Amino acid sequence: xxxxxxxxxxxxxxxxxxxxxxxxxxxxxxxxxxxxxxxxxxxxxxxxxxxxxxxxxxxxxxxxxxxxxxxxxxxxxxxxxxxxxxxxxxxxxxxxxxxxxxxxxxxxxxxxxxxxx
Amino acid sequence: xxxxxxxxxxxxxxxxxxxxxxxxxxxxxxxxxxxxxxxxxxxxxxxxxxxxxxxxxxxxxxxxxxxxxxxxxxxxxxxxxxxxxxxxxxxxxxxxxxxxxxxxxxxxxxxxxxx
Numbered sequence: 001x002x003x004x005x006x007x008x009x010x011x012x013x014x015x016x017x018x019x020x021x022x023x024x025x026x027x028x029x030x031x032x033x034x035x036x037x038x039x040x041x042x043x044x045x046x047x048x049x050x051x052x053x054x055x056x057x058x059x060x061x062x063x064x065x066x067x068x069x070x071x072x073x074x075x076x077x078x079x080x081x082x083x084x085x086x087x088x089x090x091x092x093x094x095x096x097x098x099x100x101x102x103x104x105x106x107x108x109x110x111x112x113x114x115x116x117x
Numbered sequence: 118x119x120x121x122x123x124x125x126x127x128x129x130x131x132x133x134x135x136x137x138x139x140x141x142x143x144x145x146x147x148x149x150x151x152x153x154x155x156x157x158x159x160x161x162x163x164x165x166x167x168x169x170x171x172x173x174x175x176x177x178x179x180x181x182x183x184x185x186x187x188x189x190x191x192x193x194x195x196x197x198x199x200x201x202x203x204x205x206x207x208x209x210x211x212x213x214x215x216x217x218x219x220x221x222x223x224x225x226x227x228x229x230x231x232x
Contacts, residue, residue, distance in 0.1 A: 034220070043209055044160075044223040046118070090159065104150075105221060107160045 002027045004093045006108035013081045014116050021076040021111045023091030032094035033074040034105065035065055039087045047089075050074060061085070081115045088112050119144050119212050121224035129230045130200055137196045138227045140210030145190035147214050150221065151183070154207040163208075166193040200231045 003026045013019045025031055035047040048059025055067045065076045076089060091108040120143040130136050140149065149166040164172040164185055172185040187193040197204050210224040 036223075041228075043121075043123075043225040044211075046220060046222060049220055104162060104165075109159045 002093055002095045002106055004091050004106055004108040006089075006091055006111045008111050009109075010112045010114060012114045012116065015083050016080050019078050019081040019085070019113065019115070021089050021091075021113060023074045023076065023108060024072050025074060025091075025093045026072065027093055031067075031072075031074075033065075033067065034092040035059065035063070035074075035076050036090045036092060036107075037061075037087045038090065038110075044090065047076070081113075083115045083117055086113055086115045119146055119214065119222045121210060121212055121222055123208075123210055123224040123227050125227060126225065127228040127230075129232060131232055132201055134200055135196055135198045136200065136229060137194050138208055138210070140193045140195070140212075140224055142191045142212045144214075146212040147190075148212065149187060149193045150211045150213070151185060151193070151195045152209040152211065154209060154226070156206070160209065163195070166195075197229065200229075202231045205229055205231045 005024045007022055011021055033050045036044040037047055038044050047063050048057050048065055050057045050067045056064060058064045063078050065074055067074050088110050090110050092105045095104040095106045122141045124139045128136055151163040152160040153163055154160050162175050163178045163183055164174045166172050166185050166187040168187045168190055182198055184196045207226045207228050209226045211221040213221045
């Protein structure tokens with residue numbers, strides 16, 4: 001069965017420091033991986049995706065993610081954190097189970113990022 | 118990317134009543150989905166809204182409780198029927214135009230509180 005795990009409930013980082021939010025996945029076949037961010041009282045916003053190609057994927061707001069096939073990981077990173085990056089981050093993977101003829105997404109439990117001034 | 122709006126943004130309802138949530142996309146999309154996000158939890162897919170046919174429900178969700186309509190390629194509704202406090206959640210609509218990549222864009226959500 002397809003699944004995605006976010007092992008950290010919360011990540012704390014000081015402003016200006018690099019940040020990493022971890023994600024590991026389990027899929028059969030080639031993974032399609034996604035990161036979304038949810039700010040308080042708002043819906044999810046798409047950050048970036050990995051489909052194929054370069055293992056380092058660049059996305060919105062200066063975020064990037066590194067696909068590592070041997071470690072089945074897709075960690076989200078940013079070189080220098082901002083207080084405004086504080087939010088809930090979700091990793092997601094394509095589920096090969098078809099729903100209405102199309103693939104679904106499976107979301108991780110989410111990781112709350114807190115960036116302190 | 119698609120811009121998605123939802124109405125209402127929030128509501129407080131009495132037990133036993135029903136609420137219909139509307140989802141509007143600013144462009145035609147292939148797929149529309151409805152999710153539930155319970156307090157402090159991740160997203161759970163309720164169903165895929167199929168244009169012109171019955172929605173496809175995930176395990177644990179049934180049409181009688183969560184009837185869904187999708188009359189065209191830009192609009193869908195989700196009704197939460199005969200509500201109980203356990204239905205208190207954020208309900209999110211999403212849309213996708215890609216069959217292969219499954220990149221989804223989300224609405225702002227509807228925060229429902231059932232008393």
